[in-house]
Amino acid sequence: MNSTRRALLLNPPGRETYIRDYYCSKLSRTGYTFPPVDLLHAGAQFKRAGWTVQAIDAIVQNLGIAETLTAAKAAAPDAVFTLVGAVSVDEDAEFLNALRVELPRAIMIGSGDVLREHGRQWIESGLLDAVALDFSAASPVRFASGETEDLVDLIYKTAHGIEQGPDDTGNAKNYSVGLPPHELFKPLPYRFPFAARTPFASVLTDYGCPYRCSFCVMSQLHYHARPIEEVAAEFEHLRALGIREFALWDQTFAISRPRATAFLDVLPGGRDRFGWTCFTRPDCIDAELAKAMAAKGCHTVIMGVETAKPETLQAIQKDFATPEMKAAFTACRNAGLETVATVIVGLPGETADDIEATMDFVCHLDPDYLSVHTAIPRAGTKLRRQMVEQGLVSEELANMDQSGETSVLSSDTLSPQEILRLRKRFNRRFYLRPGFLLRTVWRNLINPRRLIEHVRQGLSLLSKNA
Template sequence: METVLLLNPPGKKRYIRDYFCSKVSKSGYLYPPTDLLLQSGLLARDFRVSALDAVAEGLSPEAAIERVAASRPDHLLTLAGAVSLGEDAEFLARLRRAVPSIRSAVGIGDLFLENPAAALERFAGLDAVAVDFTADGPGRFFAGRDDHGLATRGGGPGAAPARGEFSIPVPRHDLFASPRYRYPFVRRRPFAVVLTNFGCPYRCSFCVMPGLGFKSRAVENVLEELDLLKARGCRDLYFNDQTFGADRPRTRALLEAMIRRKYGFGFVCFTRVDLMNREFLLLLRRAGCHTVMFGAESADDALLESYSKNITAGGVMAARAACRELGLRTVATFILGLPGETEESALATIAFAKRLDPDFASFNLAVPRMGTPLRREALDRGYADPENREMDQSGSRASLATESLAAERAEALRNRASREFYLRPGKILGRLLDVRTTVDALNLTRDGLGVMADAARGLWRERKGSGR
């Protein structure tokens, strides 16, 4: 039987390359890459599968190549990211030269979403790229079949937008059991990443997900995986759906089944505030949810509408209040620096975040990601450099400079937002009182140090920029 290696390449920083999101980990967290995890079960039907997460293991490029050479795989399925584009291209080219046993290699990553055939020209170490990692395209490609549906160096058709329902073999969670994995919002270990849908049916124009289409996973297929995780002793879950609950009937059926089966999992999920009515939140809590993440983005309703977010600041406030009433922790994400943002609207968003007072907040700068309407707008208006394809989705550094907000000022506002939100005495006390488990305490320590370091870096950059 031929072999396939699932690879998360090494990096100079702690990169997260996962589900078309690539960024530098803000507080050092890292979790099993969803793309490789879901492919592990699909590929295991026809191949012997192994995995190497060189980021989790802290391997240098040389050590990673040595490890791959020792396993002599026939095929390679690897991640690559816009955040580490240059490093990834160089490493994969070196790897193919150093390990001649690798007959074919397929990549998955956000940098391939805009023009995959053109992007492949920068990657001598890859033969094709996959988009739908819930489908068996990579396995078909490795088997030499023509009906793989991948984009190739010669052009290839690529995948059509996803739709309908899907089922997959249970992923090989045993291949991704590193003790170095952690996620800042899980409360117990061990934890696992689970996917119940692929893509997103919403149209937010700053996000890559609308271009993927949307499909839901069969409920019984998800439950089969949860049965295995329960038997393995898993205690917490991270549902890595882009919008958990987007298919409300299936999500309801899943949550009700989790309640009936008494799994006892705690879990984290990301959803939308316009889905977060009290009935849905109560069902989430009964099924074990302890933390709900959602995109608040901005206090400016006009800005939210212009980027097709289709929510309002009032709706965000109502969703937060419902979570507080039911005892659910909240994580709100915000975007600063979108075209149309002004200093005044950014300051209003910072003030709004403090009034909203979620348990956690993530302040990010707008990033013109591959294949998004935001990128097209930014290029058309001269706000972004078309040659700059290396970008960090965490938005720690500005990728856009608009007529109303300079890049340096957007960065300063983002740093101010994080400082003002987290360094309030009441917020610090609230975080201390929220500690329930050993994992909570460890996360608080790591994340608190991360916030302090981030604040210090931001102040240093601001003072350096002002000449002080």
């Protein structure tokens, strides 16, 4: 161990409020932000190796380029672990070029969606020394320490050129990252629409996803689960920091029912319980599990609906159907859990009538919240390969906004203008229902801070969908 080495965890500045995290990047629609799990897990690995770790989140700290460069130089890091996003690719490249000037001796390691397909070019251009294809691995810190053997899931520069370590796909053994440095991010003013309290933390107990949704990069990652004892230690760390709220960024809670039970068992109950939000699938949750989750503090569940068209559900490989959606949302509602439905506008083969039918279905499903996305050919996904083959996008396309706020691409049936129109109509139709408005106010009367946050975010969302 060498405690004199310093690592800087960095979320670069941007002209907009960008979310760059977990191989996703997008424009934050209503200004929400959260501690990036890439930085938390990379930071845990550096800490465990004996490095001193510092953090700069220029987005949430509202730092400009010059301010961020000054802060980074003052940190005097030996290594920088930085986020890069397809949504901000040009800005990020410009910033990293300037950062190289300020920190000429620092090892630069990047993580992000655009780097999964174009990482080698970023190393060739001199912007980065390495690209982490798995931010939870020990390879980045080992590379920064001068090691060059067995660097799995890493593209890196050597004296002989650029090399890529073996892909760890298919290795389902437990992985360990150590204790994420939540203390570095707790003081920062993050805001998340479903957090019932602040400060709140980002928690990740597994990596990747074993399901095969064609539009999602997570299905292309190897799936690992952290030891439950390490997760329990992380909860104790959060309690010691005075944090009682977290967002669980596991892509699918309850992939394994026994593991979900073990997770709930290590969560405190009663007055000491955490409040938390999670993602899951309709075919992974039932009435029994929903009640158990609520008893251990879960208050919000986010589930993918995507579309109500059976043929499209099959084409995008969701592997469940609308009856399972109805049952899952009902189970959550009966357990007292709030629900969020996510949908995608502009999927291949869908017409305007299909999207209107999905609107009907979602309004009948009546979740508490809705998140409408557009179909984006994200790096490494089957959807991207399909759209490239159809000539809808170039194989070289790098600049993308997963939210659909700044860029919308045509599908094989709809123009970008029609997709944008339908997405805005979807949001207006759902959120302007009198029943929804009354229910939102009524549920949040006992929590004025959360009610004010919902009103703020609602007004912001509707202003963008006028």
